[in-house]
Amino acid sequence: MPSDGLTISTDGxxxxxxxxxxxxxxxxxxxxxxxxxxxxxxxxKVVFKSTDEPVMYDDASRQYRxxxxxxxxxxxxxxxxxxxxxxxxxxxxxxxxxxxxVMGTEVNGKYYEAxxx
Amino acid sequence: xxxxxxxxxxxxxxxxxxxxxxxxxxAWLPSIVGAQSAPQNCAIPIPxxxxxxxxxxxxxxxxxxxxxxxxxxxxxxNVELSSIYHFKGQLGRCSGFHGMGTDNKGNRLAWGxxxxxxxxxxxxxxxxxxxxxxxxxxx
Numbered sequence: 001m002p003s004d005g006l007t008i009s010t011d012g013x014x015x016x017x018x019x020x021x022x023x024x025x026x027x028x029x030x031x032x033x034x035x036x037x038x039x040x041x042x043x044x045k046v047v048f049k050s051t052d053e054p055v056m057y058d059d060a061s062r063q064y065r066x067x068x069x070x071x072x073x074x075x076x077x078x079x080x081x082x083x084x085x086x087x088x089x090x091x092x093x094x095x096x097x098x099x100x101x102v103m104g105t106e107v108n109g110k111y112y113e114a115x116x117x
Numbered sequence: 118x119x120x121x122x123x124x125x126x127x128x129x130x131x132x133x134x135x136x137x138x139x140x141x142x143x144a145w146l147p148s149i150v151g152a153q154s155a156p157q158n159c160a161i162p163i164p165x166x167x168x169x170x171x172x173x174x175x176x177x178x179x180x181x182x183x184x185x186x187x188x189x190x191x192x193x194x195n196v197e198l199s200s201i202y203h204f205k206g207q208l209g210r211c212s213g214f215h216g217m218g219t220d221n222k223g224n225r226l227a228w229g230x231x232x233x234x235x236x237x238x239x240x241x242x243x244x245x246x247x248x249x250x251x252x253x254x255x256x
Contacts, residue, residue: 106199108179108202
């Protein structure tokens, strides 16, 4: 795992998550109980960019609170399945779209009450 | 490209995206944002010499969601966005990616579904009666 896999800009408004050769599985017949798996690999880069629109999701009954901002997120990725000689590469990052994205801070569980302030 | 092609490919992509999800590519990224990597084996250790048992250091799942994270609950407003219970720290979550791409045979294909979901979490979680710091990615 690269040590620079997650990069957060100094102003906190841009976060880049990037990993290469992540071992994954292809499981075409999922969720069948006996669905066979095929080894595969994933490279991806996701960039979150914060907007100025604040959001807060707080549920005391479930003990979680998220405070942050709506965001734009874009993704580029490559998937490889060596055993069937298959690769798929998305177009460049700036061509992708995301329906929902947020970035911020979360407290939940035992940290929920202590995080009230 | 016909609609059926797009749909067929979406099924394939959904398969792919399940891959990422099912493989719980919840990844441990060491030495970032002041975090340290967690041990690879976080299973509950068997105590020796009558030592207390405080559980394993694996992050605790969200009690009302599946153990593998939020796969059955796409990111959205007013839902638990974390995949870990007893967590505090930075979190980014996005879902509903879509775009175009090309396979190794030159076919132009659409990708993405409402559950094409990525996230990062960087901070502190509580397990085995102590705080741990780590960074996670979920694909």
